[in-house]
Each structure stands twice: as structure tokens, then as C-alpha cells.
Amino acid sequence: MPDRLDGTAALITGASSGIGEAAARALAEQGAAVALVARRAERLETLATELRDRGGSALTIAADVADEQQARDAVELTVAELGRLDTLVNNAGVMLLGPAVHAPIDEWRRMVDVNLLGLLYCAHAALPHLLRAADGDPRRVADLVNISSVAGRRATRGSGVYNATKHAVGAFSEALRQEVTARHVRVSLVEPGAVETELLSHNRPEILAELDQRFTGLERLRSADIADAVSYIVTRPRHVAVNEVLIRPTEQEA
Template sequence: MSERLDGTVALVTGASSGIGEATAVELARQGARVSIVARRRDRLAKLAARLEADGAEVLVIEADVTDEAAARDAIEQTVQRFGRLDTVIANAGVMLLGPIENAPVEEWQRMVETNVMGLLYTSHAALPHLLGAASSEPRRVADLVLVSSVAGRVARNGSGVYNLTKHGVGAFGEALRQEVTRRHVRVSLVEPGAVATELAGHNRPEIRETLSTRFRDMERMEAEDIADVIGYVVTRPRRVAINEVLIRPTEQEG
């Protein structure tokens, strides 16, 4: 049985496109007031207008969560505006693939800063507020959803540092889950396979061509498919915690 999110507040990082954008729409549909966080204010403004047209309360926050102060400020702005924080979707991430040999090290730095440190900063700043929400009405439970990847389970040639970051997300999430689960903060890991988003477009041209060939004959998932799963995870009754969800396209083998 699902439980709507009326009376609660959600924050989504990486909300300007893809999974983050679709998840913000889903959480608003479930009744949450939503704080949308990303670097591209113009995209956020368009999303906010869309949500507000459907009756949602939305806060737009232009922020780069790889900056600890900016991540913390995004959390505090949300709590100041809405008075609480019940659900956090740590979705911001980048996927920069290619061989380790002769790799541009700045790509590694960008992935570690975004996929690991941005997620850590967001989680750390949000945790006191999530613990507070979990001890109060209306739901007496709170959710931190970490958006990882199938790359957090399966190491692949050409994906070494991306694999490293996503394996790290899984380890962090499980340790934190054990730390706070008895206080009714649910920490959930969502691991998508191939999704038709902008993520692959950040790669160098030769890597984009390799990815295009790899997925040419595969029907990839849509961002809304992942948002639907996240919506399911955070609307479970207080007694139910969905710890981990691996979700692949039907045609994806590995």
C-alpha cells in the first residue's frame, strides 16, 4: 500500500534534467513540496513553472553540490522556506568513461567531486533534518535516496573510475543505513542501467560513439521509469524499507 507525501518536503539534486527532473515531477505528484537543486537556473525555472501550473509548491535553488557550503545552504534554504525536510534524492552525478591509461585526470576529479563528495555533502547536511522529520508527523519516517548505477555493481573495462565512484556510493549508503535505520530514516540505493538521458553526452566524442554503438539496438529506459521506482521507494509504509533497487532495460544483459 502506498502512502502519499502530503504535508512533507522533498529536495532533489541534479533536478535540471533526466532522472532528477522526472523525480521532482513524481514527488510533487505525490503531494510533496519540492526543492529543486542544480546548476542550470534556466532549466530549473522551466521545471518550476511546470510544477506550479499543476499546483505544487516549489523552491528553485541554483547550486553546485560539489561545494560543501553550497550544498549545506541548499538544505538550509529548503528548511527555512518549508519548515522541514522529509525526503532527499541525491541524484546529481556525471559519467565520464574511457580507458584508465592516458585518461584526462580532470575527468576523474570531476566524477569524484560530483558523484562522491557532492552526495556526501548533501547527505551530511540533510541528515539532522531527516532525523527530525522521522520523529514527527505526518509520516514519522524520512527517506534518503542515493541514485547510483549498475556500474556500482559491475566493473567494466573503460569504466574504472566511474565504477569506483558508484561502488563507493553503495558502501556509504549501506553504512549509513545501518547507522540510522532504527531511527526511521530509510537509506535506499537505486541503481539504474541504461537510461535515455543527457548523461552520456558529457563524454568525449570518441566515447560517445562507442556508447552509441553499444546501445544502438537496445530500448533504453526513460527517466520517468526511474522516477516511478523512486516514487515507489519513498511512499512505502513506515514499517517497510526498500534498501536497494537494481533496474535495467529488459534487453540489457550486463
Template sequence: MTPLTPSTSQKVVLVTGASSGIGEATARLLAERGHHVVLGARRTERLKELAEDIRAAGGSAEHHPLDVTDAEQVRAFVDAAHSRHGRVDVMVNNAGVMPLSKLEALRLDEWNRMIDVNIRGVLHGIAAALPVMRAQRHGQFVNVASIGAHQVSPTAAVYCATKYAVWAVSEGLRQEVGGDIRVTTVCPGVTESELAESISDPVGREEMRTFRRVAIPASSIGAAIAFAIDQPTEVDVSEIIVRPTAGLA
């Protein structure tokens, strides 16, 4: 494949957790707007179908298997895009899980899974892409946190803690990288996605069922991400909170 020519209109955008929900919606919208999307997730069949859909609609996309809890896989994901296209313009650290439960349920395995995916996954994305962006003297991280980074609800203590960590890491990164690299934190309120399917605890599942009565479509979050990416290089949209008009979450 011929390397993409750098331009202000088309960017090479890497998206983790791209097989469904916010990641999928973001990939589709960015491709519609002329960007080349590099899709990563564990569910490769879904990734393949998404990439084919995007190309059939006239967009530009490729896909790679990716488990963000594996630092080497994330590095290989970024390196493959860089080797093929000569640059990495945007890294969207979107992959996340949300198995809600009260702390008294003592679901340690689920807590650790959230820490591994929601925090380590973002750190792995930063570790893989930051040296590339430093060397090319431009780039942007879009880290998907949550409204849970700003408010805590019952059953969501650990989830909110991981998303506050994403917010804190993003803010620290923004202050460290200076003028060459932009950092955006996107905090969705309750959004239509498959995250709720990971909730095995009945109390947590019922809590989310209540929240989801006013859920906004994943495409709304994709539009916020696209807005941040499409700003002029001298503009850094540091944080966007997107929540339903009808609810508090």
C-alpha cells in the same frame, strides 16, 4: 509562504541534479503525486522552467541554484528548505556525471570531476540533511548509484568506482541510522539522459552509444524512487536495480 503541514501524503522532497534526466523526471512525478519538490542544480534557467511547469500543472515546487561539489551550497540548499517548511522529509542525492574513457587515456581531470560530483556530492548531501533528520526523528535518503555499482565495463572503471562508493556509503548509512531514517539506493541501468553528453573520449562515447540502444526512459527511475518514498514509514526499501528488459546494462 505558509509552512507545509506534515502529512503522510505530502512530503518535502529535495532533489539534486534536477535540471534534466532522472532528477527532472523524478521531480515531475513526485509533484504529480502531491509532494512538494525542492529543486537544485547548476542550470538555473532550466530549474526555473521546470518549477514553473510543475506549478502550472497544479504541483508544488521551488528551485535553488546548487553545485553539489560545494559543501556550503549544499548546506544552504537544505537549510533553506528546512527554514521555509519546518522539515526535510526526503533528500534525493541524484546529481552525477559520466565522462567515460579507458584508464590509459589518463583523463585525470575527468576522473577528479566524477569523484567530486558523484562521491563528494552525495556525502555533502548526507552531511547537510542528516542533522536535520536526526533532530526531527524522521527522514529518508535516496541515493542514485548505477548498475555500475554492481558490474564494470571497459571505459567505465572510474565511473563504476564512484557509483560503488555511493552504494557502500548508502549501505553504511543505512546500518548506522537505525529506525528513524530510511536509506534507499537506486541503481539505474542504461537510461535516457544527458549524461552521455559529458563523454569527450571517442572510445567511451562509442561504448555508450552501443549501450543506449536499449535505454529506458528517465521516468522509469523516477517511478522507482517514488515507490520507495511512498512506502509506509516502517518499510525501508534498501535497494532497487532498474534495468532495460532487453539488455544487460
């Protein structure tokens, strides 16, 4: 039977919208106390109020995970306030697309800083606590879930640096899985296809026009669809590890 998350604590990055917000709802519904981490404090407070009104426990932490100290502080504050850390959902990310020729380098830097380094900072800070949670009770297991993308499996023109960051997340996830799996810390990679979120909205207008044309008529995934996968992963029995999940809209070909 699946395990509920009562008595556990989960930290979700990028929790102010999209997949992170939906994942926070899903894990709270399973009984976890959730730490909501993102830069937009007002949105986090709105979500936290909603979760508390439903009987859940929620902590808000305004932080930019691309800053190593802020990422570390977010993890430590979670443990200090919630008493433990059993689940980390590394969801924060940016997707800034376009041709490599004449690309704004600051866009590349931001993707590397958030999608890769931010994920690494959070994982590094969280691992001692996850290992402690899993080692401390033979009935327990800890989870580190990295949200990647179908872009981490295949490269396409106009998204080279985004592809690079997501391929790196996949490689790190598998290597880390091999390091900690014998200690009952499960490392999972979730790779969504096209999802209806704010992620695309930060692109330049000419890129948005091209993306609209590319995905015209496609029924995209909802954030809740990905949150369902996260919830499924972290509620498996202790002896079951779901290491990788690729989720595309039914109509998405590539």
C-alpha cells in the same frame, strides 16, 4: 496502503534534467513540496513553473553540490523556505568514460567531486533534518534515496573511476542505513542500467562513438521509469523499507 507525501518536503539534486527532473515531477504529484537543485537555474525555473501550474509547490536553488558550502546552503535554504525536510534524492552525477591510460585527470576529479563528495555533502547536511522529521511524529518516516548505477555492482573496462564512485555510493548507503534505520530514516539505493538521458552527452566524441555502438538497438529506460521507483520507495508504509533497487532495460545483458 501506500502513503502520499502531502505535508512533506523533498530536495532533489540534479533536478534540471533526466532522472532528477522526472523524480521532482513524481514526488510533486504525490503531494510533496519540492526543492529543485542544480547548476542550470533557467531549467529549474521552467520545471518549477510547470509544477506550480499543476498546483504543486516548488523552490529552485541554483547550486553545485560538488562545493560543500553550496550543498549545505541548499539544504538549509530548503528547510528555511519549506519548513522541513523529509526526503533527499541524491541524483546529481556525471559519467565521463574512457581508458585509464592517458585519461584526463580533471574528468576523474569531477566524477569524484560530484558523484561521491557531492552526495556525501548533501547527506551530511540533510541528516539532522531527516532525523528530526522522522523522530518528531510517530506516523512519519524520512527517506534518503541515493541514485547509483549498475556500474556500482560490476566494473567494466573504460569506466574504472565511474565504477569506483558508484561502488563507494553503495558502500556508504549500506553503512548509513545501519546507523539510522532504527530512527525511521530509510536509506535506499537505486541502480539504473542504461537510461536515455543527457548523462552520456558530456563524453568526448570518440567515447560517444564507442557507446553508440555498444548500445545500438537497445531500448533504454526512460527517466520516468527510475522516477517511478523513487516514488514507490518513498511512499511505502512506515514499517517498509526498500533498501536497494536494480533496474535494467529488459534487453540489457550486463
